[in-house]
Amino acid sequence: MRLTSPAFLCFVFVTLIAYRAVPAKKQWWVLLAASVIFYLSFSVGGIFVMIGTALLVYFAGLGVQKQKDSYAVWLKENKDTADKETKKETKSVFQKKQKQIVAGTVAVTIGILFLCKYYGAFASGVNSLLNTNIWTAENILLPLGISYYSLQLLGYLVDVHRDIAPAEKNPLKVILYGGFFLSIMQGPFNRWNDLMPQLCAKERKKLSFAENRSAVLKIVGGYVKKLCIADQFAIISNEVFTNYTKYKGVGVVLGIVCFAVQLYADFSGYMDIIVGIGQLFGITMPENFRQPFFSRNMSEFWQRWHITLGLWLKDYVFYPILKSSLFKKLGKVIAGKIGKEASRRIPTYLGMLILWTVIGLWHGAGMHYVFGVGILQFLYIFLGEIFEPLFVRIKKSLRINENKLYWHVFQSLRCTALMMFAWVFFNASSVRVALQILKNMLRRPLLRHLLAVFSDRTVDGPARTLIYFALCIALLIVVDLLHEKGFSVREYVCKKPYPVRLAFYLILAFAIIIFGAYGRQFILKDFIYMDF
Amino acid sequence: MSREEIYERLNDVFRDVFGEDDITVTDETTAADVDGWDSLRHISLLAAVEDEFDIEFSMGQTVKMKNVGEMVDFIEEEA
Numbered sequence: 355m356r357l358t359s360p361a362f363l364c365f366v367f368v369t370l371i372a373y374r375a376v377p378a379k380k381q382w383w384v385l386l387a388a389s390v391i392f393y394l395s396f397s398v399g400g401i402f403v404m405i406g407t408a409l410l411v412y413f414a415g416l417g418v419q420k421q422k423d424s425y426a427v428w429l430k431e432n433k434d435t436a437d438k439e440t441k442k443e444t445k446s447v448f449q450k451k452q453k454q455i456v457a458g459t460v461a462v463t464i465g466i467l468f469l470c471k472y473y474g475a476f477a478s479g480v481n482s483l484l485n486t487n488i489w490t491a492e493n494i495l496l497p498l499g500i501s502y503y504s505l506q507l508l509g510y511l512v513d514v515h516r517d518i519a520p521a522e523k524n525p526l527k528v529i530l531y532g533g534f535f536l537s538i539m540q541g542p543f544n545r546w547n548d549l550m551p552q553l554c555a556k557e558r559k560k561l562s563f564a565e566n567r568s569a570v571l572k573i574v575g576g577y578v579k580k581l582c583i584a585d586q587f588a589i590i591s592n593e594v595f596t597n598y599t600k601y602k603g604v605g606v607v608l609g610i611v612c613f614a615v616q617l618y619a620d621f622s623g624y625m626d627i628i629v630g631i632g633q634l635f636g637i638t639m640p641e642n643f644r645q646p647f648f649s650r651n652m653s654e655f656w657q658r659w660h661i662t663l664g665l666w667l668k669d670y671v672f673y674p675i676l677k678s679s680l681f682k683k684l685g686k687v688i689a690g691k692i693g694k695e696a697s698r699r700i701p702t703y704l705g706m707l708i709l710w711t712v713i714g715l716w717h718g719a720g721m722h723y724v725f726g727v728g729i730l731q732f733l734y735i736f737l738g739e740i741f742e743p744l745f746v747r748i749k750k751s752l753r754i755n756e757n758k759l760y761w762h763v764f765q766s767l768r769c770t771a772l773m774m775f776a777w778v779f780f781n782a783s784s785v786r787v788a789l790q791i792l793k794n795m796l797r798r799p800l801l802r803h804l805l806a807v808f809s810d811r812t813v814d815g816p817a818r819t820l821i822y823f824a825l826c827i828a829l830l831i832v833v834d835l836l837h838e839k840g841f842s843v844r845e846y847v848c849k850k851p852y853p854v855r856l857a858f859y860l861i862l863a864f865a866i867i868i869f870g871a872y873g874r875q876f877i878l879k880d881f882i883y884m885d886f
Numbered sequence: 887m888s889r890e891e892i893y894e895r896l897n898d899v900f901r902d903v904f905g906e907d908d909i910t911v912t913d914e915t916t917a918a919d920v921d922g923w924d925s926l927r928h929i930s931l932l933a934a935v936e937d938e939f940d941i942e943f944s945m946g947q948t949v950k951m952k953n954v955g956e957m958v959d960f961i962e963e964e965a
Contacts (some may be wrong), residue, residue, distance in 0.1 A: 471920075512945075516944070516945050516946030516949070516950075518949070653926075667926050672925065673945065673949060676929040677929060677943075677948065682933070685933065698927075698933070698934075702926050702927075702929065739926075855962075
C-alpha cells in the first residue's frame with residue numbers, strides 16, 4: 355500500500371472514522387488493527403519477524419523490571435540495617451543482571467537485523483573475496499521497516515533499564531509501539547514516553563476545525579513535495595545515476611543537484627504526510643527536518659536533517675560508547691601522556707568515528723553507504739573541529755564578519771555542496787560508480803549531454819523543464835526561509851477567510867494534477883528511505 | 887556540601903571544559919546557553935564533573951538531565 359496510492363488514502367480515512375467512533379480507551383485497538391493490516395499489505399512473512407522482535411523486547415522489559423522490583427524489595431527490607439557500601443554492591447548485582455538481559459536482547463535483535471538486511475551483501479562480499487560461489491543468500495526475507503522498528507524497540511528496552519520508561523505489561527502495546535503504521539516505513543524514531551501516552555490515551559483528544567484543516571494542509575503539502583517535486587527531479591537524477599557513462603560535465607552536476615532536491619523533497623514530503631496524518635489522529639510526532647540547507651556547518655546540518663535518527667544514535671550509541679569503562683580508561687591514559695584537552699578530544703573523535711560508521715551501515719551494507727553517509731561525514735566534522743583555529747585566523751585576516759548575510763549564505767552553500775558530494779556515493783550503486791560519476795563531472799561539459807538528459811527522459815522540452823525545476827527550488831528555499839524566520843505558511847493560510855483558503859487548496863490540488871508524477875508515463879516510485 | 891560550594895566548583899569545571907573564563911552557571915542554565923556545549927562536549931563535561939566531585943552519572947541521568955539545576959541536585963545527593 356503505497357503512501358501515494360488512493361488505497362492508502364482510503365485506508366487512512368476508514369481508520370480515522372473507526373478511531374473517532376470508538377471510545378477513547380479502545381482507540382489503541384483501532385491503531386493496532388490498522389498497523390497489522392498496513393503491514394500485511396506489504397509483507398505477510400515480515401510481520402512474524404516484527405511481532406517476534408516486539409515480543410522478545412516485551413519479555414526482556416519485564417525481566418529488567420523484575421530485577422528492579424527485586425532490588426526495591428531488598429532495599430525496603432534492609433533499609434535500616436545495610437550500610438551504604440552494601441546497598442551499592444547489591445544495587446550493582448541487580449544492575450548487572452539487567453545489563454545481561456539488555457545485552458542479550460540487543461544481540462538477538464541486531465542479529466536478526468543483520469541476517470535480514472546485511473547477510474546477502476556479506477555473503478556476496480565473501481564470495482567475491484574468495485572468488486567462489488559457495489555462500490548463497492537468496493530468498494532472505496527483508497521485513498518492512500526492520501531498521502526502524504528494531505532500533506525503536508531497543509530504545510524502549512534501554513529506557514526501561516535507565517528508569518526513563520516503565521515496563522509495559524501488555525504485549526500488544528509493545529507490538530503497537532514497534533509496528534505503528536505511521537512510523538514503521540521510514541520513521542520518525544519515536545520515544546516510548548512521547549508516543550505511547552498518546553496512542554493509549556484514556557481521554558479523547560478533541561481537535562478543533564482549524565487543527566484538522568492545518569493537518570490536511572500539511573498532508574497535501576507533503577504530497578506536492580513528493581509528486582510534483584521529488585518524483586519530477588527523480589527523472590533526471592535516476593537517468594544520470596543509472597546511465598552514468600553517458601553524461602559529463604554540466605549534465606552530471608545537474609543530476610547531482612536533482613538528486614539532492616529529490617532526496618529532500620521525498621523525505622521531508624513523507625514526513626509532512628505522516629506528521630499531518632498523525633495530527634488528524636490527535637497524535638503529535640517528532641519532526642525530522644528543520645531547514646537543513648541553512649546550516650552553518652556540518653554538525654549543525656545533522657542536527658537539522660533526519661533529526662530523530664541523530665538523537666536516537668546519540669542517546670543509545672554515542673553516549674554509551676563514550677561513557678564505557680574502555681573509553682574512560684583511554685581518556686585517563688591520554689591525560690597522563692598527552693594532556694587534559696587531548697584526553698577529552700581523542701576519545702570523543704574515536705566515538706564519533708564508530709557512530710558515523712554505524713550510521714553508514716544503518717543505511718545499508720554497501721561501502722558506498724559506509725563512506726558517503728558515514729566516514730565522509732565523520733571527516734567533515736572532525737576536520738572542521740581540528741582546523742577550527744586555522745579557520746578563525748583566516749577569517750580574522752580577511753576581516754570576515756560572521757554575522758553578515760553573505761557569510762551565512764557562503765556557509766549554507768558550502769554545507770550543501772559537501773552534502774551533494776557525499777550523496778553521490780549514497781545514490782551510486784557502488785564506490786567505483788560514484789568515483790566514475792565524479793570523474794565524468796570534471797570532463798569537458800558538452801551541451802548536448804545536458805539537453806540529452808531532458809529530451810530522453812522528460813515529457814516537456816529542456817527549457818520548460820529547467821524553468822519548472824528552478825521554480826521548484828525557489829519555492830523550497832522561500833518556504834524554508836519563512837520557516838527559518840518563524841513564519842508558518844500553513845498557519846498563515848489557515849487563519850485566512852474561506853475564499854482565500856479555497857483558492858490555496860485549489861492551487862495545491864491543481865499543482866498535483868498538472869505537475870504530479872503519476873499516470874502511465876511515470877513509473878511509480880516508493881519513498882527513498884523505505885529501502886532502509 | 888552546600889549548593890553555593892557546588893556552584894563555585896562547578897563554575898571552574900565549566901570554565902576549564904569550555905575554555906571561557908567568564909562562564910557562570912545557574913539552576914536554569916541549559917546547553918543552549920553555553921557556547922560549545924553540544925553532544926560532543928556533553929560527555930567531556932560530565933566526565934570532568936564526575937572527577938571533580940567523585941561521583942558517577944548513570945546513563946539515565948546523562949540523557950535525562952535538562953539543566954544545570956538537575957546536575958547540582960544530583961551532586962548534592964551523591965557527593
